[in-house]
Amino acid sequence: MPRFSVIVPAHRVEAYLGACLDSVLGQSFGDLEVIAVDDRSPDGCGELIDAYAARDGRVVPVHLAENGGLGRARNAGLARATGEYVLFLDGDDTLTPDALHTLSDRIKETDSPEILVFDYARTYLSGEVLRNQLAAELHEGDPQVFTLAERPGLLRLLMVVWNKAYRRDFVERTGLTFPPGYYEDTPWTFPALMSAETIAVLDRVCVHYRQRRQGSILGTVSHRHFDVFDQYDRVFAFLDAHPELERWRPVVFRRMVDHFTAVYTKPGRLPAGERAAFLHRARDQYRLHRTPLPPLGPRDRLRHALVRHGSHRAFGALRLAARASGRARRTARSLKARARRSGLRAHYALQRRLPLRERDALFGAADGHGYTHHPAALERAARDLVPGLRTFWITRPEHRHTAPTATRRVTPGSAAYFTALARARYLVTDGEPEPGHVKRRGQCVVQTGRGTPLKRVGAEVLDRPAAGTTDVNRVVATADQWDYALSGNRHTTLTWERAYPAAYTVLEYGQPRADAFHSPDPAARERLRETLGLAPDVTALLYAPTYRDHRTGPHHPPDLDRMLHRLGPRFAVLARAHPRCGAPLLPPGTAPSTRLIDVSAHPSVERLCLASDALITDYSSLMVEYAVLDRPIVLYADDWAAFEAARGLSVDLRDCAPGPVACDEDDLTAIFASGTWSGPGSAARRAAFRTRFCPWDDGRAAERVVRRVFLGEQPPAL
Template sequence: MSETMSETAPDLSVVVHGPNVQDHLPALLDSLDAHPLAGVEVIVAAVGDWARETAERHAPAFTVLPLPEGAGDAAARSAGAARARGRWLHFVHAADGVPVGAPTAVARHTGDLPGTVDVLLLDHLRSTWHTVARPSPDGPRLARAGRADLALDDRAALLRLAPLLGNRVVRAGFWRAHERLLTTEDEPFAAYAALLLADRVVCLPHPAYEDRRLRPESLPPVPPEQRYALVDRYETLLALAADRPAVHGVLYDLMVRDCLRAFARARMPDDVAREFFRRASAATRRYRPDGHRHPAGLEGVRRSLLEEGAYAKYRALQQASHARRGVRSAARAGRRRAGTRLAALRYRRALTRPVDPHLAVFSAYWARGVACNPAAIAARLAELAPGVHPVWVVTAGNAALLPPGTDHVVPGTRRYWEVLARAKYLVNNVNFPDAVVKRPGTVHLQTHHGTPLKRMGLDQLPYPAAAHGLNFQALLERVDKWDFSVSANSHTTRMWQRAYPSRHISLDHGYPRNDVYYTAGAAEVRAVRERLGIAPGRRAILYAPTHRDYEAAWSPRLDLAALADRLGEETVLLVRAHYFYESASAWPAALRRTGRLVDVSSYEPVEDLCLAADALVTDYSSIMFDYANLDRPIVIHADDWETYRTTRGVYFDLMAEAPGPVARSQAELTEILTTDAWHDERAAKARTAFRRRFCEYDDGRAAERVVRRVFLGEDERLLPRVLPVDERTPAPTPEEATAS
């Protein structure tokens, strides 16, 4: 924090509470810690290890209260309030945000409030996965109420403000007096109850909170009891307002509105929907104010049917509305599908056949072949579950490169759609086509193909160069089909949760493709080097740059001829272009003829290249995270870091947390590789820290854990434990392999 907290009681205690949901907590705490907080203390009721570790980076400026994994929001708020010293409390959920300067402005305002005021109402901003900091509709309502303190009965319309604890600051004494009623997991109930219980309230039409709406598809399914709790919430609130006609009338309208919305949008099972409708209907009759009239039009019809308890009629009205929209939608969709009608017909027919529990479809890198995590999983599957038959999706051009005997299908063919429709397991390191249906009982396993340095998924939204041409809604619809998502480290798990918010289960088992870095022996290392033509005793440097979104076409970032000349005859450059590029014609032909440069752009698997290399030179490619498992030198060539970071977006500062020495120019790279800097003690220390963070779950048994969990259905707790980094033995280096 920028200034030291005073020993006197602060005006305001900001209580940040909850787990690190989709990795929003770091940004929230960073924003609070980046500016002076005069008269403000920050208390973080951190739920779980990730939230605690994030919060402790801001200690002692912030007070950190570690809470066990699974502690609810109500318990976290209560713990934070108990520790707070401020006269006023502002509860901020870890998934939400606070605009710059807002806490200080709020603290200044509360300092001038009379002791009769219990609640300060604030304006707020609204964000979703695709919108950022949009104004709320509450601002005009707050402005109309004025800034004088008032009783809720005189301005009952204030109940129509968004029911958030974050848009109301409560006097600490008031909170403690009513804590038993206000401490509940039902935040809207607590927000409404705070207003109902307050003697006086004051409005501040200033945005001082950011409400982040998480994707419903990323949240756990809502149990029936929670659906029914919506009705219970309003019945309790209406009981509190029994003798307050103006307040009762507004609450009643809110109850009917919210019940109708939940019934229409929640997609409840029929038995749950019937019971919900019955309970809501009874409540609307029981609490209807005298003289209350329904609005005109379709909304009035809906309210009348709810009040009557006419479930069948209401469903018929819904179906008629859906049918009208469906006819229009079908007409549009029919025109779009005209060119693919035959394939769609074949696929629909195949979907009517039973799911084959012994069929698994694998694909990698947009059907390039047998590679990456899917390949490692398929190999282990053949050993542990030989009854499951794998079929690979491979383009016609790559089919000739498949290992002999590989069962495969070419995209678009009749059998391609048949296996996609009938397979129980679908495994990919990217995504299957949008048209693929997630059938009940099937399992979609997303393996990914790297640890993210660059922004991915929804996190690309603020970066036009990276997001160009991406349909984020379609992306989320694909993500919603995932059942499992494989992760190599806790950093990756957190990034996938925020970049791909859905209900998938994270498999924190390691990347299966990296198993070979712990299972390969000296013989395998020698064999790979022999296949590549690397003579014993020569140093092999793997150069693997990544793709730039801001470049229209690929161009070499190094003068390889000059570099090879400086490195000498005993060094071989293994040069691998990113798979987005078809040609490596820019590689110097003379160097290729002498064997000092080997174009390995088309060589598969890439893991062999890592085993063969004495060192890796890369820029921002995820290969650095995989190669770190070998505990061999890594050099970062980052000549355009500022441009890359600005146009693509990154999750951490690679310049500060690199796995080895960093070169910002070819001259610096040459200096590093021609001295001991590439493998000295400083480089080893950086690599050790990097391995601990990013090789967290990779220990040689990742594929086994994935197969046992996904295909054999074994309990997570019974899987082979992840071996700590210090207890692992990587594959031997080329020097060790030659000596053995």
């Protein structure tokens, strides 16, 4: 008896069926059978199923004489199933890699529950993948196994059959079958969940649910959407036959009303001439199954009132009123926002007329995303070295906890922020100034930059597509406000002069944020690795690519999960997306793991560097700071030509890279599998790179900058 029977009904999905079957047959867990049911499909689904069956004995082909819909096809598959657990997968959807292996492990952990509920993600034609918004309901807390009464929130999930694994003896014992019709999942899913004595959950995306532009049942205008009424009749008939489940009647009734409202209000379902008839039928169903409910919120009360009365005209009028109310609220919010902006501009103008606070210094980094980078290193050093200095740190509310309590935290756009911006004697930042900022006489502006500019920046990029709407006047005007610009090497100094031509002074003193890398604390490193979930003997690879101007979405990394599978258990990857990407590097639904860890939200890339054993990056300046650690660095540059065309590099990294360079995923895997990443050739390249780009990094760069800027001291000759 196989572990899993995967039932795949197929009708008019020839274009997707191959990918669906491949996603099942290619699973790392092979103890399965695939029951592929040709629901009298007029395209080539039947022939495709037979071809797969001829190649793989695990495929059981079933051909129906007449088209009967999803329900009948699934029933035909159930009749042939021999597996311990049954899963349903529509012919245009796919299983995620290793899904069955993870399901089997979870089944063992939870002692073979009758139902195992897992997660899914929607996939779109654009390539976008969005996880189920109610994924929190699948939190794997205690108890590990439960009944629906202990986790009623599961009924909030989409009422579908393909996000669950069912123990086959449970299905047979309860007599579960699919009725005909459009909404056949409803009278299966409710009875199944309510009847199960043991349920478990898996907090992992195991199915990719394809959102098709055409051909989807829910996107088809048809009278057959009236079928939803018959399906809820079947659910209430089930409750009538099982009085011990009476407690669920209010829940089902409320879901029924929500479902009716969704069908009625969603465009592209009901024919225009039948909308009123649908609402009248909904009213009849409401009265037939009416059940007392706990108090409802205003929106729910309105929805229930409309279904209860079944007034098509009233529904339309109230929708118009709701739209008008929404427009009024948006207008009010817009006016309030404009008034607030005007008030803040007036406040800022007033503060600029008041005297500077000579002992105040305002620091900011990464657009308010935490206490990090060169400004953070300078803020720490300034507090230690400058008597009486009062420091302020710009941080968004969600990152306030990253800043030390010794500095005052101000929120971007707040009155306190504009006060500090107008009156602080020192402004230290790694980004562009606040729009509308006016540098006052006597203010000292320190531009730290965000690392060694290996990519083209400023005026150097104006002839490249990455420049976008940037113009040279704005670039130069920005640099005109600087008093000092930090540099860690001669390359950076020369780049500043070309890219930001202005009258500031370049302080070629080293890289302040790399000071912590000069003498790392082994005990602190081990504590940090423990908090990240890294085993003591594992080699942790920090993967941190830079931002791509030529992409509209996040950079697509190599398949890190597959790479780790090929490398074996001694490696782990810390995956960190660039803050400008707005999304993690790991695809939605990636299972939590001690070997593949998303650290995109970690507040300090410096601490991640300390926790890692090697760096994988591409064109990021992070490699320069990381070189101070003298740990291996590998470059993964699979889009070199595109990046060069869009932005360009100011140095040829292929000639001076601090380690091996991989151009595709196989190269990257081979570099680590062969030991090239940490060999003598890699060490020699890293040493040459450090000589060129890290000449002043002795752990005192921040001190030198603070003594020069805040105390007016000239550092000793470097």
